[in-house]
Amino acid sequence: MIEFPMADRVAALPPYLFAEIDRVKAEVRARGVDIISLGIGDPDLPTPDFIVEALCAGAKKPENHQYPDYVGLLAFRAAVADWYKTRFGVTLDPAKEVVSLIGSKEGIAHFPLAFVNPGDLVIVCSPNYPVYPVATGFCGGEVKILPLTDANDYLPDLDSVTDAEWARAKMIFVNYPNNPTSAVAPRAFYEKLVAKARETKTIVVSDAAYTEMYYDPAERPMSILEIEGAREVAIEFHSLSKTYNMTGWRIGMAVGNEQLVKGLGKIKENVDSGIFQAVQEAGIVALAKGEPYAEQFRGIYKERRDVAVAALAKMGIACRTPKASFYLWCKTPAGQTSSAFVTKVLQETGVVLTPGNGFGAPGEGYFRIAMTVPVARLEEALSRIAKL
Numbered sequence: 074m075i076e077f078p079m080a081d082r083v084a085a086l087p088p089y090l091f092a093e094i095d096r097v098k099a100e101v102r103a104r105g106v107d108i109i110s111l112g113i114g115d116p117d118l119p120t121p122d123f124i125v126e127a128l129c130a131g132a133k134k135p136e137n138h139q140y141p142d143y144v145g146l147l148a149f150r151a152a153v154a155d156w157y158k159t160r161f162g163v164t165l166d167p168a169k170e171v172v173s174l175i176g177s178k179e180g181i182a183h184f185p186l187a188f189v190n191p192g193d194l195v196i197v198c199s200p201n202y203p204v205y206p207v208a209t210g211f212c213g214g215e216v217k218i219l220p221l222t223d224a225n226d227y228l229p230d231l232d233s234v235t236d237a238e239w240a241r242a243k244m245i246f247v248n249y250p251n252n253p254t255s256a257v258a259p260r261a262f263y264e265k266l267v268a269k270a271r272e273t274k275t276i277v278v279s280d281a282a283y284t285e286m287y288y289d290p291a292e293r294p295m296s297i298l299e300i301e302g303a304r305e306v307a308i309e310f311h312s313l314s315k316t317y318n319m320t321g322w323r324i325g326m327a328v329g330n331e332q333l334v335k336g337l338g339k340i341k342e343n344v345d346s347g348i349f350q351a352v353q354e355a356g357i358v359a360l361a362k363g364e365p366y367a368e369q370f371r372g373i374y375k376e377r378r379d380v381a382v383a384a385l386a387k388m389g390i391a392c393r394t395p396k397a398s399f400y401l402w403c404k405t406p407a408g409q410t411s412s413a414f415v416t417k418v419l420q421e422t423g424v425v426l427t428p429g430n431g432f433g434a435p436g437e438g439y440f441r442i443a444m445t446v447p448v449a450r451l452e453e454a455l456s457r458i459a460k461l
């Protein structure tokens with residue numbers, strides 16, 4: 074048999090965290106175990122009907138059956154710009170400062186290809202969404218990890234990066250509200266980051282997929298583009314996935330600096346052919362009319378959060394009460410590594426958690442709970458863990 078070894082950079086990759094979780098979950102389920110999955114941030118509630126109806130209407134239009142625009146329907150990009158204006162007070166030119174994405178993961182994975190040369194330094198705040206370092210590696214970039222810890226309130230210490238490193242840095246990935254830690258960045262952090270990036274000519278990649286999953290309307294997470302001067306250095310990735318329960322639809326957007334948006338658009342023209350236009354039409358109505366539904370979902374997650382935080386406290390598991398996102402970032406019981414604890418919980422209780430070290434070495438000693446099941450199932454999951 075002829076062997077076809079994968080390219081070195083691909084062979085060296087660990088299995089993709091969430092694909093691996095699905096694999097182990099399927100294995101345990103096949104043994105007849107009643108699995109409760111809190112392992113992946115995939116909203117369990119359905120997409121609101123009015124969005125599904127817009128998809129059906131869009132699917133019936135023959136003009137939507139051909140190739141879509143590479144960078145997205147101008148009407149979709151205008152809906153994104155309107156939403157940014159209403160939600161963040163940020164004005165965007167839909168023709169130049171917005172690009173549609175087949176989900177924000179796709180955009181994040183492709184973006185470094187447009188700007189990172191082999192040997193460039195890319196700063197990744199970690200624990201992190203696994204795609205940031207993987208995408209960097211695909212371009213031959215070198216990753217510098219900035220740890221996010223309980224002690225630094227899960228905000229990277231920008232002063233710990235040396236001048237020589239800033240001089241080499243092509244881009245920095247930040248993600249607030251943060252996956253997996255659920256931390257929210259204050260305005261002062263973004264101001265400092267934007268000032269440093271402007272000074273050092275570093276691209277800021279802000280992954281803002283969770284801004285609409287907040288719990289206190291007085292403390293709504295912000296967009297980096299609200300900061301003066303951010304548009305000189307920043308591109309922000311967002312998505313309809315978490316806000317309107319649309320993970321399976323694959324629709325998101327990148328907005329911000331015109332050159333950065335253009336660079337990503339150039340990659341996309343060469344590697345994909347855009348989003349089915351009927352999905353974009355559904356996305357337009359989601360952005361325009363979805364806020365009351367997002368509000369309803371926030372209420373549901375808040376109830377889950379309060380139940381889970383109380384149950385974890387009772388068990389003596391340390392976890393901050395999240396102000397945003399639907400994740401709980403919890404310390405493993407003393408002396409247990411992330412993987413050992415999560416494996417034991419899965420094998421002995423059927424509850425799927427995510428090991429903290431799956432988000433990078435600084436996540437060791439933690440596990441993540443995604444609040445993606447109804448309250449009764451969440452209580453059941455936590456009571457199984459408590460017995461263990």
Ligand code: MLT
Nearest residue numbers: 091112113114115178252
């Ligand atoms: C997660 O569980 O971290 C997310 O669902 C992954 C993703 O959004 O791709």
